[in-house]
Amino acid sequence: MKKWFAVMGDPIEHSKSPAMHNAWFREKSIDATYIPVHVSSESLESAVAGLKTLGASGWNVTIPHKTAIIPYLDELDELAEKMGAVNTVVRTKEGTLKGYNTDGVGFVRSLEEAVGKSHKDKPVLLIGAGGAARGIAFAMQQQGYENLTIANRTVANAQAIVDEMGTGQAISLTEAEATLADFGILVQMTSAGLATGNFSMPFSLDRLTKGAIVADIVYNPLMTPFLQAAEEKGATIVTGLGMFVHQGAIAFEYWLGESPNTNSMIAQLKAQLGGY
Structure with a gap:
């Protein structure tokens, strides 16, 4: 069955995460997709429940939900627990939600x-x-x-x-x-x-x-x-581009057990964002 992933935040329209992860899926011939989801603070609990119910394999968490999402997860990685912030959620084989911080x-x-x-x-x-x-x-x-x-x-x-x-x-x-x-x-x-x-x-x-x-x-x-x-x-x-790509690559590894190409992605996104 095709896997799907997401990024939740408010705002979310600026995010390049969908383009990045979908490109990595294509490069590695992985049958998966990644979508942006606009989630307000008031809707966070129901959004987490919805993503779980609809079968998301995992998702990223961005501003302003990185700390607020913690009560809605089943467990935290040791580093995420110490930091008190989560930016990556993994749906485990048991169906539980585990939070990590790759930022x-x-x-x-x-x-x-x-x-x-x-x-x-x-x-x-x-x-x-x-x-x-x-x-x-x-x-x-x-x-x-x-x-x-x-x-x-x-x-x-x-x-x-x-x-x-x-x-x-x-x-x-x-x-x-x-x-x-x-x-x-x-x-x-x-x-x-x-x-x-x-x-x-x-x-x-x-x-x-x-x-x-x-x-x-x-x-x-x-x-x-x-x-x-x-x-x-x-x-x-x-x-911030390097941090964005590297945190995404670490999340990708948590979800799929594979390491994507960060150098080519940084170059691609730099070109899309106007270069520097």
């Missing part, structure tokens, strides 16, 4: 693919404290990036992640802007800059140090306002 590992793979592994001693500023931020914070800590600071509009949310990690510090966006020169790596982890949203900035990058590494997890558009401003200040830019 963080996907981001670290993308970052190190772009700039190498020699920057782990640099102070890191993580901007945002949502589901993706939790995943990236824990994954960076796990991979040896120990000097982590999380900045968020609501400092208590950032502090909650710091407390769970057992290291790092939480600051406000205003404090982050004032101390920007202290950081060698910046990671923009909010939804600011999505092609479907307002092109907003969390704060000014006037104090950014030339040569700093600046990453954004938004991949559509490739060059967000945040990355454009950072490039103008002489930063090394890492777009």
Whole structure:
């Protein structure tokens, strides 16, 4: 029987996940399809039940459901449980739903693919404290990036992640802007800059140090306002495309036990998104 997969979120029209996974299915001659599903926060519980009832083999979870979906799953992978966020759901052979988080590992793979592994001693500023931020914070800590600071509009949310990690510090966006020169790596982890949203900035990058590494997890558009401003200040830019492809590849492996071609997919999507 043909397998089918999905991505749920709000908004969802910007997602390139269907194009990516369907291309991988074709490349590997897998009889499967992948569709986008718009799910509002009020409809999340019924959407999960519907996907399960209709026989989805698995799905991805994007903004704003990565933490909210957890009560509707049967079990969590150890890392997803630690992060408190899920971006991949697998329907097991027993028919239960198991949640994983591939965001963080996907981001670290993308970052190190772009700039190498020699920057782990640099102070890191993580901007945002949502589901993706939790995943990236824990994954960076796990991979040896120990000097982590999380900045968020609501400092208590950032502090909650710091407390769970057992290291790092939480600051406000205003404090982050004032101390920007202290950081060698910046990671923009909010939804600011999505092609479907307002092109907003969390704060000014006037104090950014030339040569700093600046990453954004938004991949559509490739060059967000945040990355454009950072490039103008002489930063090394890492777009969100690599993270997007790598987290998707890890999800693909969980679902089907096979590894897709990430290099060709990054090139294909870069061309579709205007290149950089």
